[in-house]
Amino acid sequence: MDYRKLVEAIPVVKREPLSNKLMDLILSSKNDERMPTQLANSILHHWQNDILISESGLTALLEAAVLLEPDKTIEVFTQLELAGFAEQIKEAVAKT
Amino acid sequence: MVKFGIEFVPREPYWKIIYYAIQAEKGGFRNLWITDHFNNRNVYVTLTVAAVYTNKITFGPGVTNPYLVNPVFTAQAIVTLNELAPGRVVLGMGAGDKTTLESVGVEMHKPLAAIQEAVDIFRKITGGENVVYKGEVFKTAGAKFLFKPKGGIPVYIGAQGPKMLELAGKIGDGVLINACHPKDVEFAVNCVKKGIRQAGKKFDEVDVAAYTSFSVHEDVKKATKAAVPVVSFIVAGSPGQVLERHGIDVKKAEEIRGALRVNDWGRAFGAVTPEMMEAFSVCGTPDMCIERIALLLKCGISQFVVGSPIGLNVREAIGLVSDKIIPHFRV
Numbered sequence: 417m418d419y420r421k422l423v424e425a426i427p428v429v430k431r432e433p434l435s436n437k438l439m440d441l442i443l444s445s446k447n448d449e450r451m452p453t454q455l456a457n458s459i460l461h462h463w464q465n466d467i468l469i470s471e472s473g474l475t476a477l478l479e480a481a482v483l484l485e486p487d488k489t490i491e492v493f494t495q496l497e498l499a500g501f502a503e504q505i506k507e508a509v510a511k512t
Numbered sequence: 513m514v515k516f517g518i519e520f521v522p523r524e525p526y527w528k529i530i531y532y533a534i535q536a537e538k539g540g541f542r543n544l545w546i547t548d549h550f551n552n553r554n555v556y557v558t559l560t561v562a563a564v565y566t567n568k569i570t571f572g573p574g575v576t577n578p579y580l581v582n583p584v585f586t587a588q589a590i591v592t593l594n595e596l597a598p599g600r601v602v603l604g605m606g607a608g609d610k611t612t613l614e615s616v617g618v619e620m621h622k623p624l625a626a627i628q629e630a631v632d633i634f635r636k637i638t639g640g641e642n643v644v645y646k647g648e649v650f651k652t653a654g655a656k657f658l659f660k661p662k663g664g665i666p667v668y669i670g671a672q673g674p675k676m677l678e679l680a681g682k683i684g685d686g687v688l689i690n691a692c693h694p695k696d697v698e699f700a701v702n703c704v705k706k707g708i709r710q711a712g713k714k715f716d717e718v719d720v721a722a723y724t725s726f727s728v729h730e731d732v733k734k735a736t737k738a739a740v741p742v743v744s745f746i747v748a749g750s751p752g753q754v755l756e757r758h759g760i761d762v763k764k765a766e767e768i769r770g771a772l773r774v775n776d777w778g779r780a781f782g783a784v785t786p787e788m789m790e791a792f793s794v795c796g797t798p799d800m801c802i803e804r805i806a807l808l809l810k811c812g813i814s815q816f817v818v819g820s821p822i823g824l825n826v827r828e829a830i831g832l833v834s835d836k837i838i839p840h841f842r843v
């Protein structure tokens with residue numbers, strides 16, 4: 417799945433709440449072992465520089481969220497009324 | 513003005529701890545303390561990553577002990593960190609936790625001498641000296657770094673008992689007092705002052721920190737829920753005289769101890785009383801926490817350390833401290 421392409425299509429107004437919800441999901445996940453080191457470091461770099469809501473930051477968050485908590489990630493998109501995106505993620509997760 | 517510190521236990525993966533550390537730095541915390549227990553992730557690896565991803569927060573082990581890690585190795589780790597983050601590194605040193613030491617067959621031998629000697633050796637070797645030392649606990653026969661260390665790193669002593677608190681005041685640049693209640697903190701600060709006087713220092717030359725078990729939430733029930741397990745362990749490990757000082761039934765404490773011994777968490781946590789919460793945690797809504805911190809400040813502390821569990825949701829809790837509690841004390 418091309419996460420960057422998906423993120424680019426997310427309305428700007430939704431990016432901050434999405435970033436917050438995904439971060440909460442990642443931090444509360446018990447599936448820590450699924451987090452690749454490079455992705456973790458990328459999230460930390462974006463957080464340190466206050467650019468987690470940038471397209472590259474949100475891409476890293478989305479990728480991590482799908483790896484750690486795929487079903488809950490879909491729920492987050494649905495809650496934020498991003499049903500079309502939720503559907504895309506659902507299809508991608510089903511293929512893996 | 514009081515400084516705020518925060519403690520993390522590296523039981524969680526490094527990226528979670530560092531995420532919170534960055535958040536704490538952004539939120540106005542001045543000190544980051546990472547606990548050192550062999551059964552969690554390594555303190556120096558965690559601190560190294562913290563050094564890379566933070567810019568101004570001061571950090572160090574809170575606390576390491578000289579029994580499991582020889583002071584020359586501690587010194588080596590600390591001076592190397594200080595090269596990575598110059599001027600931001602401190603050492604937190606304490607006698608350690610008896611139960612953890614016993615689990616690896618190490619005896620807590622002469623803790624007062626061990627701390628005094630470990631700090632001596634640390635300061636000498638980080639000052640570039642060739643250390644020949646004949647102490648009661650530690651001996652070196654010419655220990656010297658093969659590189660030029662940047663010394664002058666502040667040493668904080670973790671202390672609880674009166675004699676260790678006095679020693680901490682005497683030899684420490686800072687003291688980490690494991691206490692939450694004004695009665696305990698006042699008692700501890702008086703012991704620290706005694707040591708400071710003996711050393712001919714001024715009280716404000718020593719950073720005196722209350723290292724607390726802390727939990728904040730807008731809903732007091734949720735703050736309490738997070739703190740109960742931590743308080744149950746503190747009660748179980750507290751001597752009778754400390755429990756009596758707070759009017760806590762020793763039999764109740766024994767009940768908790770027994771339940772924890774057999775991993776009966778429900779019984780242990782269920783036996784925690786409001787008096788225990790009051791004595792051994794700073795817990796509640798932001799306003800309730802502000803009230804308690806203000807009382808601790810009156811006892812003479814210069815740093816307030818937000819320790820485990822921090823809150824039911826750590827990210828939210830750091831946000832509450834940053835947005836509602838720290839600004840209150842800046843005025």
